Structures are given as structure tokens and as C-alpha cells.
Amino acid sequence: MTEAVFYVFAACAVATASMCVLSRSAMSAVLWLTATMLSLAALYVLLGAEFVAAIQVLVYAGAVMVLFLFVVMLLNLGHPTTDMRGPAAMAATVVIAGLLAIQLFALWSYSPDRLAAEIAQAPEFSDPASLFAAGQATRDDAVARGVVGAVAAPLFEVYLVPFEITSILLLTAIVGAVVLAKRKI
């Protein structure tokens, strides 16, 4: 059952992403991407990351995409002709993206067992449950404290300093965006 749902949403994500890449206008590209993100949010739920899924919907599909839409509308590009590149670029795209896909497609065959076997050649580590104890612990934590608690604990304990640094990054981004976008300071 879970797998079937996964594949449905995966197909959704691929389809919407393709539309995003191929759609003529910027507006529709942004909207298609929003759809991709929503599909991904569903996948996150299936992969046991409910909190991330919520954030994906709220922040990404909500805030960031709205920002894109604002800009698209602000520029008021009208009805542009296609901005696809010519046949040479098309060929290069096919080759490069194809090679990349082939290389990355090796990831498809990965399962926890195979990862465990590759990480530790020794037979005693071949049990993924023992090797990936952290994943199990998180799941147990999520059961005990709820999914938000399971993520919040490492975020505010282990990754506290990087977390604080991101606040500075965001502040910088705000100032930078204001400076760049304003006509006169």
C-alpha cells in the first residue's frame, strides 16, 4: 500500500517537474514547481519525515514560491515567445543530463541492506538494524515525544551553532535583497 502511494506521488513529482522545465511561461513554470513540491511533501510523509513535510508545504511551496510569483508578476513580462535554447544546446542538454542521470541512477538499487554491506564489509555489521541504530532511535523518539520533538532535539542541541549562523545568513539576505531591489537608498 505504502509503496503504491509512493509511486503515484513519485510519478506526480516527475511529471510536474518535467512540465516545470518545459513550460513556456515563467508563471506556469513556478506553478508547476509548486506542484512538484507538494508531491515531495507527500513523499516526505511516506518517508517518516512528517515535520519536514509540513515545513515544505509552509515555507517552500508557500513562502518561497510566492516570492517567485511576486517577482514574475513584478517584471510583467507579458506573453513571451519561448526561451528554449537552440538545437545545439538541446543536444548538449540531452548528453549531459543523460550522463548525469545514468550516473545517479545507480542510486536506485540502494537498499539499507546493501548500504550496510558496503559501509561495513564485516559480517557482524550486515544487519542494518544494528548498523543504523540512529535511525531506529529517531523513530523510537518520534513515537515517544512526537515528530517535532525528534527533530527539535538535534536541531537545538547538536546543531545549535549552525542554526544561529543561519539566522545571520537570513539577516544578510534580507539586507542584501533590500539594497539590491531598492531604486534609491
Place this chain on the structure above:
Amino acid sequence: MIASQWVWLAVAFPLAGFLVNGALALRRAPATTAVSIVGPGVLLAAFAVSLGIFFGLLRDPPHQPHMVPLWSWMPVGSLDVTLAFQVDQLSTVMLLVVTGVGSLIHLFSVGYMREDPGYARYFAYLNLFVVFMLVLVLGSNLPTLFIGWEGVGLCSYLLIGFWFSEKANADAGKKAFIMNRIGDFGVLAAMFLLWRELGTLEFADIAARAPAGLAPGGAIVTLITLFLFLGCTGKSAQIPLYTWLPDAMAGPTPVSALIHAATMVTAGVYLVARTNVLFAMAPLSSALVAGVGAVTALFAATIALRQYDIKKVLAYSTVSQLGYMFLGVGSAAFAGGIFHLVTHAFFKALLFLGAGSVIHAMHHAYHATHSHEDAQDMRNMGGLRQHMPVTFWLMTIATLAIAGIPPFSGFFSKDEILASAFARGAEMPVYYVFYAFGLAAALLTAFYMARLIAMTFLGDNRSGAEERRHLYEAPWIMTGPLLVLGILSVIGGVINLPVFAGGHHALEGWLEPVTAAGAAFARVELPHGSTELALVGGAVLVGAVGLLLGYRATLTRKTPPAREAPADTGLALVLNRKYYVDEIYDAAVVRPLVWLSRVVLWKGVDQGLIDGAAVNGSARVSRGFGWLGSRLQTGQVGVYVVFFLVGALWILRAMIR
């Protein structure tokens, strides 16, 4: 012993004189009086120090040289060159000659150079020369000697080109400097070889280790001595590197007397005597030294026959006499060579200073009448005896000395050299040839010296009626040193009187500790009895005949003044043009070298290869690469993305396998 420790004072005095005179030379106002006191004064002080050392040694003759280390100069690994002076019998002799004759020449210079605008500069150079000359003769090892060796070369260059505003003088200085470089290469090579073979550069250690460390007559010691002798041919103006010395007469005459007759040019003889053990161990090299000396003696004497410039005659005479000295040291008569060095310093300095006195007078006479005749050309002189009697008599004494007429000093030294060469002939018959060369050179020497005296002082005066009234004897400051040198030329022989003259070879005995190492390998037994007397008689006869012939040949013919003289022809022209050796060198060495430097090295290698290919070429190549790189910078983000992704793919390929 105590006195020897103060030997550095002998060097320090002239050095101080150089500094003071050098400082005075930089002043705008001439400080003639101060220079006149400081310049000769420091030399006299150095001479006093030398006398003190000499008497100290005389009282207690040491078997080992007294070492006076000053400081460690080059402590590099196992090579530890100390800047050190050594006081022994040989260096004391040189010390006395350099400071003694040097003092007299300095005094003479006061009169000769007084009116020159570069008076202070002149004495600064002269003092500096004495400093380096003393370092040369006092150095206890080859590197220290080499400092002096190079330093006297530098001073020689500076003083030859003293009147550098005339290009010919500056060129003569450069010629001397460059020819000496060739010889210096030999000295350096010999040093390297000695260091490799014996591991020492100290003279005392060389004398001690060479007998065991080198094979007598072997290739190594022969090579070392040949390299050393190459240096000597440069410094002491022997074939093939002698051509710079006649040109060096471009300098002031006292300089010619001090540097190019009495002291510096004898450095080669000193070097051979100092390293006598090496030469004694290499009979082949010794024969070459003697041969080159004999050939040079004869060759230069023939050139001197047809020179008209009074200083040129003396210059070739010096080359010839230096050849004698090398004939002596090459015949293992190291003491004999040094003996001739000393007596030659006396009479040749006298001759040069006398010539200087003559030139001084001629110059003033021409100056008074605003004439532009050559004040050094003997054809313009004649009959000067009436005008400058003191100079005439003193130069006559020197002439008799150089011609080898007893009892003048040159007779004893020359005789000893010829006798040594003859004695060596018993072992190596080729020395008989050298002896014959030496004898022939003695004949020619007497001939050209008689010609010089006759042309200059005897006969009719050819300088012109007006000039004649302005010819005066030089002032006492110039004739005084001449007088002292004259006395020394007469009695100089007493330092090494042979047995037949009632002596006991005093100088030879004095130098015994220095030459003992060499005498172990090559000892010259001077002939005794009738052979000796026959040799002496022959030499005297040859000298007397030469004098008579030269006198007659000059005075029986009428010599026209230089401006009316007909051009020389035939053999006379060849001799007058010095066998065209300068021209041959120019065509064989200088021009090809200039061509090589200019066309190949400059235009070809430097401008073509280095500038063109290497410097500009590399710039062009990098600019080309820069241009190629700039083609990549299209400004199109798409292109950048493609590059980036290709790189990313490449990395990914390496990571995923």
C-alpha cells in the same frame, strides 16, 4: 721574533696613506703639501718597519717562518683560509725591496707629479699599490697572496690609465687588466688543484706535504706548476702574455719604475721562488719556465733594438730581464732569480727614473716653447749630457749594471743565472740552448742600452735651438732618489758575492730555509774553477762588446729628429713594430672574440635566443594562452554551466563506481 709581530704595520702605514690621500683627492682644493708629506712618509715608515724586521731576523735567523695570523677569512668545512702574514727570509727580502725602492720612487714622484692636477689621486693609488704588493709578498697562503696579486693588478690598471682622458691610456690599462685575467685563471686553477691534492693552501704546509703527497715529475705536479706559471706569464709579462707591459708605459714614469719594473712584474718570479718545491719536483715545468724565460729574454731584447720611445726601450728591457729571472728560477737557481730580482729592481728603477727625469726636462722644454714634439722620442734628444750631468752619470752606471760589467750589481746576478743555466745543461742538454739564448740576450741588452745612452745623452742635441735653452737638470727631490739607486746599483752585488770575488753567496745562504724544500729535488751545482772563470769572462766580454757595438753603431750614424726621420724598412721595421705580435693577437684572438661576442653571443644568443625566444617568447606564449582562456569567458551563463557540469560529471565518475 718580536719585531716580526709588527709586520702588519708595514701594510697598515701605506693603507693609512691611501685613505688619507684618497680623502684628499676627493677635495676640490689641491692639498699638495699634505700629500707630499703623507705619500712618501708612510712608505718611509713602512721601510723603517721592514728594516726593524730584517735586523730582527738577521740577529736570529729562523728555520720556520714567523706566522702573523690576522683573522680567519674563509672557514668553510675543512677549508680554513686565514688571512695571515708570514715573515721569513724570502718575504723579508721582498719587503725591503718593495718598501725601499718604493720609498725612493715615492720621493721621486713628489718632484715628477707635483704639477699634475691628480696629484693626490696619484699618491692614493701608489700607496694602495704598495699595500697590495706587501700583502702579496707577505701572505702566508695562496689565497692571501691572491688578494695582493689581484690588488696590484687593479692598481696597475688604475695607474696605467691614470691620464684616462686620452683613450689610448685607458685602452692600455684595460689591456693590462684583461691579459692579467688570463694568467689569474692559471693561479686559481693551480689553487684548486693544490687543494684537491694536498688539502692545504698554506705555503709552509705545501712545502711540507708536497714531497710525500705528489709524485715527483708526475702529471699532477706538472699541471699545477704549469698553471702557476701561466699566472706568472701574465703578471710578469712573459711570452705569450707580455704585450701589455710595453703598452703599460702609458702611465706616469715613476709608476713604470715601481710597478712595471721593480715590484709588481717580479711577482711571478717571487711566486715561483715561493713554491720552489713544486717547481723542483716538476723538471718538465722547470724546463718550460727556463725556456720561456730565455726565449722571452732574447725576443724582447731584439725588439728593444729598434724602439725610439725611451720608455718603450726600457719596457722591452724589463720584459727581457724578467725572462732572465725566469731562466734563473727555471734552472733551480731560486736564490739566483731573487738576486737578479733585487739588483734589477735597483738598476731598472734607476733607469726608469732617469728616463723620467729626461722626459721631465724635455717636456718642460717643449712646454716652454709651446712645441708639440714627442718628449719621449730619443731621436728628439741627444747631447743631454751637458744639460743634465747627474742624470747622465747615474744612467750610465745603471747601463753598466744591466750590461753585466763588473763590479756593478747586474754583473753578479746575471752571471749567476747564466752559470746556473749552464750547470743544469749537464742534466738536461736543452739548458745549453737556454744558456746560449741568455748570452745572446746579454749581448743585445748591452747593445740597446748603449744605443739608448748614446742617442739620449751623447752626440748633438736635436731638440731644437729654442728648446735647448730650457733644458735643466731635475730638482734635488728627483735626483736624490736617483743617487741612492745609483749607489745601490753599484754595490748591490755584495748581497750575494760569489766565491771568486771574495764572497760566500750570502743571499743564497740567507734564503736557504726557504729554498731547502726545493733543493731536496733539484740542486744546482755552480761550476767552479776554470769553467766558472771562463763563463764569467765570456759574459763580461759579451757585455763589453755589446756596449761598444751599440755605442759605435749609434754615434757613427747621424740620427735625424723624429719629424724628419725616414720610415724604417725591412728588418728594422719588423723590429720597430714588435714583430707585429699585437696585430697578430688582434687578428687571431681579439677580432674573432669580438665577432663571437657581437654576432653570435649578442645578436644571436642574447637578442635572438634569450630576448627573442625565451623572454618575449614566453610572454607571447602566455599571452596566447590568455587569449585562449579569454575565449572561454563568453559571459554566457549557459556555457559556464556546461563547463561546471562537465567537471561535476568527471568528479562523479571518479566517486561512483
Place this chain on the structure above:
Amino acid sequence: MTDGMALLGPALGLSAILFSLGVAGVLLRRNVIVLFVCIELMLNAVNLTFVALAQLHGASGQVMVFFVMTVAAAEAAVGLAIILAIFRHKQSVDLQNINLLRG
């Protein structure tokens, strides 16, 4: 082992597809805004791998997704501001007209 764990391989494969699509978009399009959209797509693909592997390695992966989102938000804000500035200057968002880096 939960059901999600079995989805590790497919999730990684999907992320590969999405990433390649993003790359293709960047290569294909000239519109700067669409380019940015494609970059967001690639970031999302990476996020997917983080979440998938978080099943094995614990919550760290999910935390990393937060950081990626933060950076993406900042990048989008600044990037879009730059696009606005360029547009004001050139009246275009077509990459062919923007070649200030040309050597």
C-alpha cells in the same frame, strides 16, 4: 524496519531523476527566473535524498533539510533581487543579453 525503509532505493532514484531534470532545465532555458526555478528543483531533489537517508542515520538528515531550505530561501531572495536590478538596467531577463563577464 518500517515500510518507509524499503522505499530508500526508489526515493534515491526519484531524486536522481528530479536532479537531472533540474540540470536539463538550467541548460535548456534562457529565462533567468526559470533558471532559478530549476535550481530550486535541484535543491528539492537533494532534500529528498536527505530525508530518505534520515531513516537510516537519524534526525540529522532532516535537520540538514532545514538548513538547505534556509539557504534556498536566502538565495531566492537575493537572487530575485539581483534579477530585479538587472531587469531595471537591461529591460530583459534573457541570459543572452546578460554577458557582463565576457572576457
